Amino acid sequence: MRNVSRLNYFAIFANTLDESQKRLHSAPVDRGAFTLPALGAIVLATVFASESLTRPEPKHERVHVTYWEKWTNFEFDAMKHVVDEFNKSQDKIQVDLVSMSQIENKTLMAISGRIPPDLAGLYGQNVSQYADENAVMPLDEMCAEAGIKKESYIPVFWNINVVHGHIYSLPTTPASTALHYNRKMFRDAGLDPDKPPQTIEEFDDDIQKLTKMDAKGHIQQAGFIPSEPGWWNWCWGAFFGGKMMDDKGRLTLNSPENIKGFEWIQSFSKKFGADNIQSFKTGMGNFDSPQNGFMSELVASELQGVWMYNFVTKYNPKMDWAVAPFPHPKDRPDLANGTVVDLDVICIPTGAKHPKEAFEFLKYLQSQKGMEMLCLGQKKLSPLLQVSPDFYSKHPNKFIKLFTELAKSKNTLYPPKMGIWAQYNDEISAAYDSISLMHKTPKQALDDVVAHMQPALDSYNERLRLRGIK
């Protein structure tokens, strides 16, 4: 009985197992019932895991300051280094640096859309236009509290930031310009490379010797081309003592000094041929390329800025070159050491979410340590009057002291502070074309600019007056 019942149990168990196996094989398995919850669980687990990994501890939460900067490449890297050092130096503020093309347009749109960055790296020439529109915050009070004062800066690099008596931006990196020349080409032309031209008249003689033409009269090598690189078409009259605007706000571009400057520009077309110069120039590549006229040793001398060192080192490190102050007219020794200056600036747009925190970074940047870190990184001069003892010894550009001295000279050339500078500059560039193509005399071309721009300036000033800005 016992055995029988044991057998029965076994048979029942075997049957049950067999049935369940049959059911398992015959009934379709609802995989979705398993996979969906499983996937959901994975997603949730991932979200929680990433949250817990990325979310900072509440007690260390930093205020994020958004900073848009126009630079790319080595210039951006230098600022990134300063930003990283600032972020490391404290635990309250995190500056997020973003490289932004066409920064002036994008900042404008962001301000009007009320979503501006906390910091914007604009060009010095934008400051007036943005200040007129109240698009950037005045920094007077914050500067006073932080001890940032005019006396610490090379005067021109402070003044560029001041509009209607208020400071609207602070310097990032400054630049001054000088005559860059190829010593080998000077030697080959029988000139002494250690005695660069002092006056425009000497320079004219040197240019004649340095310029080589082929049998057909085509330029093969140029001593100097005023339109290369062509970034400061407004400056030529200023080198002859011309001003672009008087103290009463009247445009003076057609003054005798300015006309003289542009007559000098036209003299190149008269001597070498306008078409000839243009054809020669189109044979050169972009500025930032090995085909650059100066770096490919097609042009013996050029008006260039402190940044040129970076590009010569990159594209033609073996080139034997030097820098000297741009020549002045012989009868105007008072205009010696004339230099076009330029400044990249940083400002806090109106409507920025974290102006105080943004200014904390500005304070760090404007310190001698911050500024030297940036300027050494970009291999430029410092806008501050005081530099550390090893700033010059560490600086790879052996002409850096000359650029600094030029920036301190009384003959610094900078565009007038006016909200419609972009328009005025466009007009001057169009006049420059007419002059160099010999389609107009310098007087005609400059008279036309003043006739067109003076009413535009008057109407602009009137609009400012109506808004109570001026």
Added chain:
Amino acid sequence: MTRNTGPGAKREARAGFVFASPWLIGFCIFLAYPLLASIYFSFCDYSVLKPPVYVGLDNYKELMGDELFWKTLSNTFSYAAIALPLGMLTSLILAMLLNTKVKGMPLFRTLFFIPSLVPQVSLACLWLWVFNGEHGVLNTLLLKFGIEGPNWLGNPAWSKPALVVMAVWGGGNAMLIYLASLQDVPTSLLEAADLDGASGWQKTLNVTLPMISPVMLFNLVMGIIGSLQVFTVPYIMFPNGTPERSTYFYTSYLFDNAFRFHKMGYASAMGWIMFLMILALTYGSLRLSSKHVHYQGG
């Protein structure tokens, strides 16, 4: 066909609007509102950064006295006056050639269409080198025939023709539309013309061109709109409209006013003037063409 007016009709209409809502919302926000707002802004002193101030017709009056406005308008119309007819003619001739029965035709059609696929920015960079006065491909080729080419990009007399050449080179879209319509010309009509002893030229003039005239009108209208709004290529190739503003076009001046000079009200007024000019030209083309355009079946 009966119209559905039952209880489901409303639900269906609602569902239709819901499905179309992404486009409708986008259209209202990104097109309809800016379009209508720009009418108002054209009567305002508006810098984008400050609230607009109503100034009546001041912007329009100022434009009438603005030398640069007339200069850019003249540049644009003189460019369009050459680029449009030349482009239409070239596309038509190419389409006719590509409609013939020649071995390897698909390859030829592809080759002639490819230039229209090149993005505008790449096109500008490419042609900067083609037109280079010193080392350009075009001048090198011309030199082989003993012709010393001009400095295309630096000479005001040659800068606009250079842009016209580029526009003609990229006219593959118009060519494709012509080609499609040429293939639609009824062979029965061409055969009838053959039986009547018509020559090839007579067949083209009296059969083919009238039959494709609606497409020619379409290309004309699109060409007017496109050539008067020329912007990207000259903006890249000729900064500030150099040389001597010979390539400073209407849309470039409009863009500069809006985004560089912060004169959005002035730019809006320019935009509306251009809109009205294009509208008038399109209307004029449609009216003038009513006698010359033949629609099949009507």
